[in-house]
Amino acid sequence: MCRAKTVILGLLLLSAAVVNGQEGLASFTVAWWNVENFFDTRDDTLTDDNDFTPEGDYHWTRRRFNDKRDGLYKTILMMDFPDVIGLGEVENAYVLRELCQGTPLRKKHYDFIHYDSPDRRGIDCALLYRRDRFTVLKSRPVCQSDSATGYFTRDILCVEGITAEGDMVVLLLNHWPSKRGGDEAETHRMQIATTLRRLMDSLSTALPRAAIIAMGDMNASADEAPIAEGMGFGDLCRNAEGVHNLDCDLPPDWGSHKYQGQWRYIDAMFLKADDRWQSDPLQLVRFDHLLVQEKNAVGVRPKRTHRGPRYEGGLSDHLPLLLRLRRAK
Numbered sequence: 189m190c191r192a193k194t195v196i197l198g199l200l201l202l203s204a205a206v207v208n209g210q211e212g213l214a215s216f217t218v219a220w221w222n223v224e225n226f227f228d229t230r231d232d233t234l235t236d237d238n239d240f241t242p243e244g245d246y247h248w249t250r251r252r253f254n255d256k257r258d259g260l261y262k263t264i265l266m267m268d269f270p271d272v273i274g275l276g277e278v279e280n281a282y283v284l285r286e287l288c289q290g291t292p293l294r295k296k297h298y299d300f301i302h303y304d305s306p307d308r309r310g311i312d313c314a315l316l317y318r319r320d321r322f323t324v325l326k327s328r329p330v331c332q333s334d335s336a337t338g339y340f341t342r343d344i345l346c347v348e349g350i351t352a353e354g355d356m357v358v359l360l361l362n363h364w365p366s367k368r369g370g371d372e373a374e375t376h377r378m379q380i381a382t383t384l385r386r387l388m389d390s391l392s393t394a395l396p397r398a399a400i401i402a403m404g405d406m407n408a409s410a411d412e413a414p415i416a417e418g419m420g421f422g423d424l425c426r427n428a429e430g431v432h433n434l435d436c437d438l439p440p441d442w443g444s445h446k447y448q449g450q451w452r453y454i455d456a457m458f459l460k461a462d463d464r465w466q467s468d469p470l471q472l473v474r475f476d477h478l479l480v481q482e483k484n485a486v487g488v489r490p491k492r493t494h495r496g497p498r499y500e501g502g503l504s505d506h507l508p509l510l511l512r513l514r515r516a517k
Contacts, residue, residue: 490507
């Protein structure tokens with residue numbers, strides 16, 4: 189099958205999975221995507237973003253920014269405009285406004301929630317949401333940094349809202365520390381995992397009829413300590429509090445990220461909801477334009493915006509995740 193036909197087939201299959209709900213069921217679609225260094229082109233003197241300027245190492249120009257912005261829009265369109273989209277590695281409100289207002293996303297009533305975190309590079313989590321499909325009640329950043337020890341990282345973004353059908357949904361967006369830093373980084377990931385587990389449990393107690401969805405780039409796969417021990421999954425798909433690790437639905441021979449030729453699911457979605465809610469299997473979005481053939485290894489990998497300092501012209505080194513929730517009316 190030629191490449192163009194593969195793209196079209198993938199679009200039809202994914203759209204069908206999102207749109208064609210069972211009769212009598214309300215649906216709500218959720219996506220997560222680490223969009224790899226979605227920076228503007230200006231130097232922010234308060235953060236370490238010097239590489240992402242026209243004069244910086246990555247030669248980040250307005251044209252390249254526009255190409256990335258428009259590529260993100262294209263992908264969201266191909267996912268059939270999810271009701272909410274969690275994003276990782278966005279710099280600020282400006283880039284989100286450009287995405288929501290500078291592309292045809294504005295016709296779908298997208299808005300965003302974003303808070304600047306203490307991360308030294310200035311990258312944060314953010315939520316895109318369709319105002320006609322999700323009404324935000326309140327939002328807050330849950331700080332994971334420790335100024336006393338000089339440790340700064342991304343906040344957990346907590347957003348509570350109501351779907352168009354009147355159901356409560358709570359979204360928890362994460363971008364845990366990378367493995368750079370060895371044991372210290374692992375300690376911080378474990379602490380954040382424990383915080384997230386407790387947060388999901390307390391929200392479930394306070395809002396027993398809500399669907400609580402945690403998502404993000406965890407920089408850890410299911411067999412590593414932050415997920416297995418910190419989140420309490422062990423080698424199971426459900427922990428003691430009834431939280432489901434939806435990554436169990438994903439194809440085992442793939443991953444959301446590829447490192448040294450190996451696919452891994454370091455992006456995840458966790459769901460806590462009562463029996464009124466159902467979820468279709470979590471989907472890994474694998475549109476052709478998000479992938480590139482490996483040159484020195486078998487198969488494909490995500491087509492990155494930059495590979496090292498070299499501009500590759502892709503959108504991200506991560507693939508998106510897509511979830512469809514259903515609830516009996």
